[in-house]
Amino acid sequence: MQTAETATNPTVDLGPAAALSCRECGHRVPLGPVFACEECFGPLEIAYDFSAYDTEELRKRIEAGPANIWRYAPLLPVPADVAEKPNINPGWTKLVRADNLARELGVTGGLYVKDDSGNPTHSFKDRVVAQALEAARAFGFTTLSCSSTGNLAGAVGAAAARAGFRSCVFIPHDLEQGKVVMAAVYGGELIGIEGNYDDVNRFCSELIGDPAGEGWGFVNVNLRPYYAEGSKTLAYEICEQLGWRLPDQLVVPIASGSQLTKIDKGLQELIKLGLVEDRPYKIFGAQAEGCSPVSVAYKAGHDVVRPQKPNTIAKSLAIGNPADGPYVLDIARRTGGAVDDVTDEQVVDAIKLLARTEGIFAETAGGVTVGVTKKLIDAGLLDPSLTTVVLNTGDGLKTLDAVAGTGLTATIRPNLDSFREAGLA
Amino acid sequence: MQTAETATNPTVDLGPAAALSCRECGHRVPLGPVFACEECFGPLEIAYDFSAYDTEELRKRIEAGPANIWRYAPLLPVPADVAEKPNINPGWTKLVRADNLARELGVTGGLYVKDDSGNPTHSFKDRVVAQALEAARAFGFTTLSCSSTGNLAGAVGAAAARAGFRSCVFIPHDLEQGKVVMAAVYGGELIGIEGNYDDVNRFCSELIGDPAGEGWGFVNVNLRPYYAEGSKTLAYEICEQLGWRLPDQLVVPIASGSQLTKIDKGLQELIKLGLVEDRPYKIFGAQAEGCSPVSVAYKAGHDVVRPQKPNTIAKSLAIGNPADGPYVLDIARRTGGAVDDVTDEQVVDAIKLLARTEGIFAETAGGVTVGVTKKLIDAGLLDPSLTTVVLNTGDGLKTLDAVAGTGLTATIRPNLDSFREAGLA
Structure with missing residues (x-):
């Protein structure tokens, strides 16, 4: 992958994220747009360096932070000034x-x-997409992408729009019209694939390995370790x-x-x-x-x-x-x-x-x-x-x-007699 | 109206709200479930007593308040402990x-x-309904009601459900199924009126003046002065x-x-x-x-x-x-x-x-x-x-x-050739 160089670029600032670590064998690699261990094919996840934190200072810093997930920036793979960057800013829900x-x-x-x-x-997908977006920015990607059948498509479309990324979302071509509208309204590319969701996924994996996919961050594939942390x-x-x-x-x-x-x-x-x-x-x-x-x-x-x-x-x-x-x-x-x-x-x-x-x-x-x-x-x-x-x-x-089965309790004529007849008084 | 007595009840605690005042002629009446001036039929609105507030103390109190509209409780017709009562707690939106x-x-x-x-x-309707609900509670109402064709029905249904009020919402009987579902899901009574929205409104006014409407708070009619403050x-x-x-x-x-x-x-x-x-x-x-x-x-x-x-x-x-x-x-x-x-x-x-x-x-x-x-x-x-x-x-x-006109940018087969043919690479 063309992006391997970026992975070792010391200018990548993702805050306390120190490396990627294999969940199965513990093998560590530098931060980059990779998701599977080169040793054992296990899933990679973020390893952090939290050693410098004082508990009470950290608590105060969090409590003084914004009313969104970036209050936890010290614990996430994002730069310290993440709240100043254009993103969808989810979280701190009720x-x-x-x-x-x-x-x-x-x-x-x-x-x-x-x-x-x-x-x-x-949906909660805004949390994970917001993380993937910061990783995409750090790795120099310019297109945000995913395969989706619903919530994820909207979350990627909205986040990309706000952050000034191109977005290109792949969905099965025969999705319900409502879901298509929700995904399309943010103005990114929305590509229908002639096939089912498995076909869409297989195609996305192909695209990641091809020069045509250069500069593309697939939030739930090559950016998955960052995405998941959300x-x-x-x-x-x-x-x-x-x-x-x-x-x-x-x-x-x-x-x-x-x-x-x-x-x-x-x-x-x-x-x-x-x-x-x-x-x-x-x-x-x-x-x-x-x-x-x-x-x-x-x-x-x-x-x-x-x-x-x-x-x-x-x-x-x-x-x-x-x-x-x-x-x-x-x-x-x-x-x-x-x-x-x-x-x-x-x-x-x-x-x-x-x-x-x-x-x-x-x-x-x-x-x-x-x-x-x-x-x-x-x-x-x-x-x-x-x-x-x-x-x-x-x-x-x-x-x-x-x-859809939920509906009217009663239908009445617009007068008090009809209201009483229906037993509503 | 049976509720006139409640209006002068000194036990009604709506915080800094002091009285109702006519927007046209300035005539003042005690707080109660009334909305039109008895002198000139002008609209009544809330008059406050903010005289005791120190600016910096008030600012600190607001900033230390919850991440919803109740941070402004000192400026609203609600009791000081409003944040402890069951309500829908809207606001502090982005x-x-x-x-x-x-x-x-x-x-x-x-x-x-x-x-x-x-x-x-x-929708913003949660703000006004949350206020009306507190007024309904103060006046001893047990049913929350409104006429609606959309957003308001859902806001009333949700707030009533959470606060333990009965709700009864009136809508034209032939609304789109989606809107009916959104209003019905909260489990209150949802009554279709055979007629248009004007007929629904006329019927609600009739109901307020009838013994059958006793104990009913219509958020945008007899509770309107409180509702509007949201x-x-x-x-x-x-x-x-x-x-x-x-x-x-x-x-x-x-x-x-x-x-x-x-x-x-x-x-x-x-x-x-x-x-x-x-x-x-x-x-x-x-x-x-x-x-x-x-x-x-x-x-x-x-x-x-x-x-x-x-x-x-x-x-x-x-x-x-x-x-x-x-x-x-x-x-x-x-x-x-x-x-x-x-x-x-x-x-x-x-x-x-x-x-x-x-x-x-x-x-x-x-x-x-x-x-x-x-x-x-x-x-x-x-x-x-x-x-x-x-x-x-x-x-x-x-x-x-x-x-609804928004849709797919392109439809392709699940392979790279088709992707390239569509000019997407």
Whole structure:
């Protein structure tokens, strides 16, 4: 790859990021647009140098920072002046104390919803794309790209527009018109590929290896190690919003599994840095039954994940062969959590339950986490007497079809008699 | 009305709100669920007692407050402990420095977009509903209600759900399915009225005067004086986010005109309280040509507004007989601003311009303000060398139809040859 030179360029300033380190064999390489270990093909992730930080100084610096993810710049692979650069600036979304939902679910230890629908393009993807964008800038890329079937396309389009990058997003050519509009409105190139999502992905891998892809940052491929770190900010925000305290239990959706593993990484960092007290926490993973490879493996006691062909309304979680599945299994078991799944009907019920109790209209992925939380409580696997945080990673406006059955309570004529006849008085 | 007694109840605690005062004749009445002056039928608004505030103490108190509108509780008709009560907690949305858009429009003095799509139900309506909810609580109401064709229905449904109120929202029975779903998902009563929006409004007025409406707070009718104050928070946030400084120019959409008048009220309060330096500012009003009664009156030099029958894609601004129209004319003229309008085609172009330059996907109302800003600059009425703030009050996801023409740049087969043939390399 042409970009190998850039990788060793000492002028690359990504703050505390020191190197890339293989998750499997520990082999280290300089920071660059690479994602697989040259020794063992394991996934590369960011290794940091946090040695210079004083705990209380760091805490003050974070608290004085902006109301977005850049308050955590000292813990992310970004330059110190990142907040001054044009980016989409996601994060610092609401941690909603969900007392009504807690009452319905029988949770007495405090229940919270981390509501990432408040991000600029209304999904958690803004967090990871914002990171990838800074890496793309550091490596001198001029085009931001990805393959996507939804949330990611909008997040990349919006971030690229604001930061002055060209964007080129690849999607299956026959996506629903609404999703195409949402991705196209930011004015970047939006290319329909004649084929399914797997074909789109294969084509993107080809493009990265070709001279035609020079200068292109694929946020979830050659920039993946940087991109993935964005999910750590969910862990940071939850703990800071709880008053620099670890929650006892977290319920996290699983698509590739990357988000869950990075939330665990973020919590571990906060412990090591002394920003939170070191006490046990449990991480629970949530999937839809129609795409539940990790849940199935967890229940069978397996260490490996057997791929599935997805068939669920929770399309933003529908990755049949999740790359980080084995790591998720490991974290769930190590922390004393679990992995479970819910049917599409339970997803819809949970979306309505969350909306009815807390006024939060979640994407299907939020229905999955709320539904799994209920199921885990009923099964005695999640302790209702402990502080619990449930993630909603997207917005109901993007998956309206899931609740299309919802409608008018009554239809009346415009007069009081008709109102009384309908039993509404 | 049964609720007249409550109005004089000394236990009603709405913080610094001292009384209701008629905007026309100045007649004062105690705080209560009334909206029209008993002397002259003029609109009632909140009169405050801010006399006890020390400027620097107040500034510190605000800055230490929560990241939502309740940081301004000392300036709003809400109890001091409002942040502890269950509510939707909107506000503190991003003030985006829009350098790319500024370049395209030739603005050199600093251009900002106040992006209210970041609110919980993704429109500025959350601000006003959150206020009405606190008034409803203070007056002992148990049902939150409104007539609506869109954004307001969702905001009322969500806020009521979270605060434990019953909600009952009235809409025309033949609204688009998507809007019905968005309003219904929060689980309140959603009543379709056989008739148009005027019929719905007439019915609601009937219901308020009937025993069947006892205990009902109609956010934009009998709670209107409280509801309307929510728009002041836009002025507060813009000034605080600019570093406690007045912008030179603001471009504000006009529906009923209430938002624009309350933004002016908020700016005047900040000046009187000493929180910002007293210097001139200009307020510009923006309408769609298909519903431009205030713009037409402004250009004709009239003091009164002649009603129109709306016909525009900017449906959230389509009020043909805007109650606050005359006050808007007065403010635009007094501050040296103007009122102008743009065609539906210009609205769509402006939505795309904002998305392409800043990664913000605005509702049609945001297309109206950005479009009018461009038109005013071209006409020499808005000074590009001055600091300018443009409001986006809603979310593009709710008006996807407006940009339905947006689509794929190209369709290719999943290989590099096809990619090159399409001229993409």
